[in-house]
Amino acid sequence: MTMSMTKLLKEGPKVVNIGVEQFYADLKTQKAEAVSMDWKPSAAGGDLLARLKKLRKGGN
Amino acid sequence: MPSSNQRIEIIRRTYYDSVTLMLVAKELLKTGGVSVASLSMGTEANYKIMGSGGFDLGGVDATPNDLIIAVKTDVPEGEREALLEGALEKAKEYLANPPGRKADSGGDYRPKSLDGALSVLPGANLALISVAGKYAGDVAMDCIGKGLNVMLYSDNVPVEKEVEIKKAAAEKGLLVMGPDCGTIIVRGVAMGMANACPTGPVSIVAAAGTGLQEVHVQLAKRGVGVLHGIGTGGRDVRREVGGIMCLQAVNALLADDEVKVLTVLGKPPAPEVEQKILQAVKAGKKPAVLGFIGGEAKGDSGGVFICRELEETAAVAAALAKGEDGARARENLFREYESLRQRAETIGRRKGFLRGLYSGGTLCYEGQLIARDILGPIRSNTPLEKEMKLEDSLKSEQHSMVDYGEDEFTQGRLHPMIDVSLRAERIYEEAKDPEVGVILFDVVLGYGCNDNPAAGLAEGIRKAQSAAGDRIAFVASICGVDTDPQNASEQRRILEELGVHVCESNARAARLAAMILEG
Amino acid sequence: MIDIEKANGEALSRLLSAQPLVVGMGKAKETVPGMKDRMLLHAGPPLTWETASGPIRGGVMAACMYEGWAHTPEEAEKLAASGAITFDPCHHHHAVGPMAGIVSPSMPVFVLENRTAGNTSYVTMNEGLGKVLRMGAFAPEVIERLRWMEKVLYPVLDAGIRLSVERGQELDVKNMIAQALHMGDELHNRNKAGTSLFLRAIAPFLVETCRNAADLAEVIRFIDKNDHFFLNLAMAAGKASTEAAHGVEGSSLVTIMARNGTEFGIKVSGLGDDWFTCQAALPDVLLFPGFTREDTNRDIGDSAIMETYGVGGFALAAAPAIVQFIGGTPKDAANYTLEMYEITGGENNMFTIPALNFRGTPTGIDILKVAETGVTPVLDTGAAHREPGKGQVGAGIVRMPAEAFLKAAGAFADRYLGE
Numbered sequence: 001m002t003m004s005m006t007k008l009l010k011e012g013p014k015v016v017n018i019g020v021e022q023f024y025a026d027l028k029t030q031k032a033e034a035v036s037m038d039w040k041p042s043a044a045g046g047d048l049l050a051r052l053k054k055l056r057k058g059g060n
Numbered sequence: 061m062p063s064s065n066q067r068i069e070i071i072r073r074t075y076y077d078s079v080t081l082m083l084v085a086k087e088l089l090k091t092g093g094v095s096v097a098s099l100s101m102g103t104e105a106n107y108k109i110m111g112s113g114g115f116d117l118g119g120v121d122a123t124p125n126d127l128i129i130a131v132k133t134d135v136p137e138g139e140r141e142a143l144l145e146g147a148l149e150k151a152k153e154y155l156a157n158p159p160g161r162k163a164d165s166g167g168d169y170r171p172k173s174l175d176g177a178l179s180v181l182p183g184a185n186l187a188l189i190s191v192a193g194k195y196a197g198d199v200a201m202d203c204i205g206k207g208l209n210v211m212l213y214s215d216n217v218p219v220e221k222e223v224e225i226k227k228a229a230a231e232k233g234l235l236v237m238g239p240d241c242g243t244i245i246v247r248g249v250a251m252g253m254a255n256a257c258p259t260g261p262v263s264i265v266a267a268a269g270t271g272l273q274e275v276h277v278q279l280a281k282r283g284v285g286v287l288h289g290i291g292t293g294g295r296d297v298r299r300e301v302g303g304i305m306c307l308q309a310v311n312a313l314l315a316d317d318e319v320k321v322l323t324v325l326g327k328p329p330a331p332e333v334e335q336k337i338l339q340a341v342k343a344g345k346k347p348a349v350l351g352f353i354g355g356e357a358k359g360d361s362g363g364v365f366i367c368r369e370l371e372e373t374a375a376v377a378a379a380l381a382k383g384e385d386g387a388r389a390r391e392n393l394f395r396e397y398e399s400l401r402q403r404a405e406t407i408g409r410r411k412g413f414l415r416g417l418y419s420g421g422t423l424c425y426e427g428q429l430i431a432r433d434i435l436g437p438i439r440s441n442t443p444l445e446k447e448m449k450l451e452d453s454l455k456s457e458q459h460s461m462v463d464y465g466e467d468e469f470t471q472g473r474l475h476p477m478i479d480v481s482l483r484a485e486r487i488y489e490e491a492k493d494p495e496v497g498v499i500l501f502d503v504v505l506g507y508g509c510n511d512n513p514a515a516g517l518a519e520g521i522r523k524a525q526s527a528a529g530d531r532i533a534f535v536a537s538i539c540g541v542d543t544d545p546q547n548a549s550e551q552r553r554i555l556e557e558l559g560v561h562v563c564e565s566n567a568r569a570a571r572l573a574a575m576i577l578e579g
Numbered sequence: 580m581i582d583i584e585k586a587n588g589e590a591l592s593r594l595l596s597a598q599p600l601v602v603g604m605g606k607a608k609e610t611v612p613g614m615k616d617r618m619l620l621h622a623g624p625p626l627t628w629e630t631a632s633g634p635i636r637g638g639v640m641a642a643c644m645y646e647g648w649a650h651t652p653e654e655a656e657k658l659a660a661s662g663a664i665t666f667d668p669c670h671h672h673h674a675v676g677p678m679a680g681i682v683s684p685s686m687p688v689f690v691l692e693n694r695t696a697g698n699t700s701y702v703t704m705n706e707g708l709g710k711v712l713r714m715g716a717f718a719p720e721v722i723e724r725l726r727w728m729e730k731v732l733y734p735v736l737d738a739g740i741r742l743s744v745e746r747g748q749e750l751d752v753k754n755m756i757a758q759a760l761h762m763g764d765e766l767h768n769r770n771k772a773g774t775s776l777f778l779r780a781i782a783p784f785l786v787e788t789c790r791n792a793a794d795l796a797e798v799i800r801f802i803d804k805n806d807h808f809f810l811n812l813a814m815a816a817g818k819a820s821t822e823a824a825h826g827v828e829g830s831s832l833v834t835i836m837a838r839n840g841t842e843f844g845i846k847v848s849g850l851g852d853d854w855f856t857c858q859a860a861l862p863d864v865l866l867f868p869g870f871t872r873e874d875t876n877r878d879i880g881d882s883a884i885m886e887t888y889g890v891g892g893f894a895l896a897a898a899p900a901i902v903q904f905i906g907g908t909p910k911d912a913a914n915y916t917l918e919m920y921e922i923t924g925g926e927n928n929m930f931t932i933p934a935l936n937f938r939g940t941p942t943g944i945d946i947l948k949v950a951e952t953g954v955t956p957v958l959d960t961g962a963a964h965r966e967p968g969k970g971q972v973g974a975g976i977v978r979m980p981a982e983a984f985l986k987a988a989g990a991f992a993d994r995y996l997g998e
Contacts, residue, residue, distance in 0.1 A: 005209055005312050008186055011247075014183050016181065016188070016203070018191060019191045022508060023252060030256075033183070034181070036168070037170060037171050037174070040953050044985055044988060048985065048988060056583070105804070108710065169917045173921045173951070
C-alpha cells in the first residue's frame, strides 16, 4: 500500500506519532486523525534486531 | 478483661465481588494501626483463609451469603477500641465507594509497534518521529517501508542515514521532512512547533522551523493563508544531500492546482542545488518567491522573485497571491523600514552594545544579517563568519546575538521555545553589564511552544529593569497570531506593559534595535 | 530460505482447528505416556530437587506421602533429596499441572483427545481452594482429600464420562471455554462460568451412572464449591491444541509457556524440543490478608498454557473485574488485550470478546514480535507462598520475562538464517 506524497497533501495528515506526546495532543486539539505509539528501543540488542530484520526480508 | 485486638462484623445477605473486597482490604491496611484486614463472603474456604490470616473466628456464624469484615490491630490496649471502630467505619465507607475505581479516563490505546499503530489507523499517511537521534533513522526507515511519509523532528541523525532515508523515500514518491525539522503544516494542520493560521493560496518549502513560522505568520498578518508548509531540514540543500527532498516538495507543490504561489525558504543552498531549484521553479509557470536568507543580492530572475529576508519574502508572496505587484510590495516594505528610525528617536538613542537572545535559529541568523549592516560585526554562537564565533555562548562580547536553540543549550534540556527560563535569566545577566544598551529577543508562539512565554520572560525583564533602570531599551518581535493557543495580542500586552518595544516582525525588531544604538 | 509467515500460518491453523474432547479418565501410571513408578511430574521446565522452590517441594512431599513412599514430611524430604525419585516436566508427557502441578502415579487424570489431529493430553482433577497440594501444602487434610478424590470423585466422574463417550456426546471443552468467555470468565483466574457449564453438562451422565446418592451429592457439592474446577480441563484443552501446532519447520509460534517456581520456560514450534528458560518473574499481586510481597514465591504453574492458547491474560477485556487487581479500569483491561494483538500471529476463531465487538482473542505468540517490540505476554495468575505448606498468598497480573523469548529469537536466527 504505497502512499505518495500527493495523497498526503490532498487528504491532510493522518498521523502516527512516535515520540513526544505533546505533538499527539496538539493534533487531537486540531481534530486531526492520529494515533500515538508507546515507542521503546527494542529489547533485542542491535545485533539480534538486524538478524531478525534479515529473517523477515528473506522469507518472502 | 483485656480488650481484643480484633473486630469482626458481619453484614447479612449481601454480595460483593472478591476483587472489590480485596481492594478495600488493601486500602484499610494503609490505615496506621491496622495490621491485618480481611473482607470475605462467609464460605468455608474463606473461613480457612481468614483463620490462617490470624483471625479468631470462634462464634462467627456467617453464611456464604454474608459478608465478614475482620480487622486486627497492633496498637496498645488503650487505643484498640477506637482504632478498630474507625477501621470498620472506613471499611463500610469504602464498600460504598470502592477505592481504585477511577472514572474511566478512556486512556487511548498506545500501540507498541508500527503494525499495531497501523491496525488502529489504517489510513495513516505520515509518521511524526521525535525519538532520540540514534534510533530515529531506523524508525524512519521502518515507516518508509510501510509507505508512510515522514516528519523527522529528531536531530543528531548522521548524514549518511539521512541520505539513505531520503533515497528510499524518493523511490516510493514519499516525503521525508527533516532531520531536525521542527515545523510542518499540511492542509493547515500544524505539526511540531507551528502556528494556527488560516489556509490559503500560498505554500512554502523551508529548510528550518522559525523561518517557516515567520513567513507563515507574516502572510497571515497580510490576510493571506498557507495550505502547506513543508520543511526539509537544514542539511537537505547542502551538497552531500543534494536537495533531494527540497526538489521533491517543490515539484509536488508546483504540480498541485490548490497552490497558487510557491515560496522556497532557507539559507543559501549549494550552488548546484540553487540552480536546480531555480530551473524547477521557472518551469513550473507559477508565481514563485525564493527567500534565500543572507544570500547575495542577485536581484529577481525572469519572473521569479529572489529575496534575502523573511518578511520581505512574505510581503512579495502576499502581493502575488492578491494579484498585485511584488516589486512594489518590496519597495513599500523597505520604505516602512526606513521610518523605524523615527521610532528609534522617539524611544531615545542608547549607547553601548546590542545583545540578542533568540529561541529561533533562522530568526537569530536574519537578525545578525540586518544588525550587521547597521552596527558592524556581530558575534554569535551561530555567527555569519567563523571569526565572529563567541568563545563562550554564555558570555556575550560586544555586539552579540545568541541562538538558544543550539546544542550547548538543548542537551538534556527542553527547547527554548518550551522552557524560557534560561533566556529570562540571561536577560537579567546582560542587564548587569554596564556596557549594554539594547536587549533584543524573539517570542515564538504556536502549538508545541510554551503556553505563556511573555510571562516567563517578563520575570527576567523586571529584574533587568531594576538593575539597569532606563539604560537599556528592550526590543522584541512576536512570531505568532491571535488564533495561536497563546494569543499574540495577549502576549504583546504583557510585554508592552513592561515598556518593551514590540515590533511586527523579526526584521523590524532587529533594525529597530540596531538603529537605537546607531551613530 | 523458509517462509516464516507461511509456517506460522500453518502452525496457527493447527492450533485453531484443534477440537479437544474429554474421552476418559485413568490412573496416571496406566494412562499417562512415559509415567513410571517413583516418578513425579511437575509444572514448568526441568528442575532438580536442589533448585526446586518451596511450593514444588511441598507438593512433592505431599505426593510422596499420598503414594505411601514416605509417612512423614521429613521422610518425604529425605526421599526426594536422595535421588530415588525421578522428576520430569508434565509437558514431557503431554500433560499439564496448575501451580506446583505435581502428578504422581496413583493420581487419576482426565484424558482429552484432539479429534482433529488425534493427539491426547492429560491433567489431574483440581483439588479446590485453601490448603492444597498444588500450593505446596502437605498437611494430613491434603492427603485425605487426595484419597477421597481417588476413591470417590474419580470413579463417579469416570463412570459419567464413559457414558458420555459411549453415547457419542463427549464433553467439548473448547466449546465451553468459548461460552465461558461470554459469561465473565477469562479462563485463568476466573473459571466460575466454565465450572458451571461443565457441571451442567456432566450432571445427567453422573446421575445415570452413579448408584450411590450420597457419593453423587458429595461429588456435586465438591465441584460446586470449587470455582476453579474447570481450570484443569481448560488447561488440558490448551495443551492438546498447542501441542498440535508444534513441530512446524520455520514457525516462530510459541507452543509452551510454563513456570516451575524458579524458572520460566518456553518451547517454539519450529525449534524442536529445546526449552528456552530464564528466571521466573516475581509476582507483584494483590495479597490475601496477612501476607506481604516478601512471602511471595516466583511465578509457578503450567497454567500459562491458557495464554499460549489465547485466553487468560490475553482475554482480560472479557473479564474486566480482574484488572481491578491492580487498580485499573475496564479500559485498562481492554488495553492489555489490545497490546497482546501486537505479539500474536492472529485472532482466535472461536474465542471472542464482546467488549471488543466480538473480536477474536489474540492467539499464537510470535517470539520474533516479542523480540522486536519488547512487549512480553501478560498473565493473570495466583501466587503461592515461598515456604512449602503455606498455600496461596494472592492473585493478580504478571508479565513474563523477556529473556527466554530473546534466547529463542537468537536460536531461531541461528537456525534459519543459515550463516
